[in-house]
Amino acid sequence: MSTDKVQIFDTTLRDGEQVPGCKLNTKQKLVIAERLDLLGVDVIEAGFPISSPGDFESVAEISKLVKNATVCGLTRANQKDIEAAAQALQYAVKPRIHTGIGTSDSHIRYKFNSTREKILERAKEAVSYAKTFVNDVEFFAEDAGRTDNEFLAKICEEVIKSGATVLNIPDTTGYCLPEEYGAKIKYLKENVKGIDDVIISCHCHNDLGMATANSISGALNGARQIECTINGIGERAGNTALEEVVMILKQHPYLNLDTNVNTRLLHSTSQLVQESMGITVQPNKAVVGENAFAHSSGIHQDGVIKNRDTYEIMNPEDVGLTESSIVLTARSGRAALAFRAKNLGYHLTKDQLDVVYPEFLNFADIKKEVIDDDIHQIIENCNIFITKVEV
Ligand code: KIV
Numbered sequence: 126m127s128t129d130k131v132q133i134f135d136t137t138l139r140d141g142e143q144v145p146g147c148k149l150n151t152k153q154k155l156v157i158a159e160r161l162d163l164l165g166v167d168v169i170e171a172g173f174p175i176s177s178p179g180d181f182e183s184v185a186e187i188s189k190l191v192k193n194a195t196v197c198g199l200t201r202a203n204q205k206d207i208e209a210a211a212q213a214l215q216y217a218v219k220p221r222i223h224t225g226i227g228t229s230d231s232h233i234r235y236k237f238n239s240t241r242e243k244i245l246e247r248a249k250e251a252v253s254y255a256k257t258f259v260n261d262v263e264f265f266a267e268d269a270g271r272t273d274n275e276f277l278a279k280i281c282e283e284v285i286k287s288g289a290t291v292l293n294i295p296d297t298t299g300y301c302l303p304e305e306y307g308a309k310i311k312y313l314k315e316n317v318k319g320i321d322d323v324i325i326s327c328h329c330h331n332d333l334g335m336a337t338a339n340s341i342s343g344a345l346n347g348a349r350q351i352e353c354t355i356n357g358i359g360e361r362a363g364n365t366a367l368e369e370v371v372m373i374l375k376q377h378p379y380l381n382l383d384t385n386v387n388t389r390l391l392h393s394t395s396q397l398v399q400e401s402m403g404i405t406v407q408p409n410k411a412v413v414g415e416n417a418f419a420h421s422s423g424i425h426q427d428g429v430i431k432n433r434d435t436y437e438i439m440n441p442e443d444v445g446l447t448e449s450s451i452v453l454t455a456r457s458g459r460a461a462l463a464f465r466a467k468n469l470g471y472h473l474t475k476d477q478l479d480v481v482y483p484e485f486l487n488f489a490d491i492k493k494e495v496i497d498d499d500i501h502q503i504i505e506n507c508n509i510f511i512t513k514v515e516v
């Protein structure tokens with residue numbers, strides 16, 4: 126069975142930048158856009174051009190800079206927004222306008238004070254108008270997660286007729302269960318005329334911690350684009366994390382889905398985004414967190430030292446780290462201490478370890494983490510003769 130590509134649509138600079146306090150200037154955005162292009166994402170959503178002169182400028186400058194990825198600008202379903210996006214994207218090698226409107230009954234009633242029929246018309250008009258500027262038009266059905274499937278299918282079919290090339294089915298509020306979101310994509314695949322000529326895109330928010338699971342479920346049911354951000358940043362609880370979906374597909378090759386992302390750049394890209402946006406990810410963040418490849422309990426350390434496979438399902442080198450780390454704490458065992466000491470040039474015999482290990486435990490009970498300098502000191506304090514090999 127051949128492997129299908131899942132396009133990675135990065136929205137770090139648009140949905141990600143909606144995080145309070147994360148506003149970047151154009152120069153910072155250009156650095157991130159250049160890195161995303163190098164990373165191998167297929168689409169960079171560079172901003173929302175009508176929203177401010179700064180955003181317009183960023184989208185225009187990113188359009189001039191990016192060589193490989195499609196550059197995309199967000200709009201609401203109105204002519205002014207679409208014109209601004211078209212203007213900002215005019216220098217892009219591969220421009221895409223991303224336009225759309227809320228389709229759930231809640232959005233139709235409370236946001237637009239409108240009706241399904243009128244929303245359908247606006248959607249068609251927006252796509253047709255965007256099409257007069259660019260060939261590549263993505264339509265988003267905001268709050269698709271809570272939109273009635275029959276109406277969603279109708280609107281999808283109509284915007285395909287108007288020229289949409291990509292259909293974005295956002296779980297805007299992060300409410301769907303993975304099974305439900307996957308079933309929604311399957312329903313569209315089975316009930317929308319022309320669906321096989323366009324790409325279905327997943328755009329999932331993380332309000333209940335299910336963004337990644339929902340996106341994968343969408344891909345398993347026929348979606349071939351996933352919208353995501355580095356470190357999962359974004360509105361409220363954030364978006365699907367790019368590094369998670371990319372590594373899930375890589376580590377499950379039997380799904381026959383992969384991406385164009387160079388995974389070895391994931392860690393450094395995550396660091397770049399953390400530093401530029403001033404948001405540090407939690408240590409236990411999947412794939413890019415400080416502890417994602419760190420082992421601290423004795424049982425785990427013993428296993429990893431014997432064979433990495435015992436407690437690691439990813440190779441740290443695949444995400445751009447040089448190695449896993451064995452963190453020494455009061456829960457570490459003799460194997461871990463001997464391993465770390467050996468890296469520092471101390472080849473401890475069993476008898477020597479009998480002396481050093483209790484000292485280490487006393488030390489570790491006082492200090493949360495025992496670092497290399499501490500190991501030197503502990504061994505020296507033990508007053509035993511150990512030949513130190515230069516490393
Ligand atoms: O979450 C959402 O629905 C969005 C759309 C604007 C695509 O971000």
Ligand code: ZN
Binds near residue numbers: 295297328330360
């Ligand atoms: Zn969103």
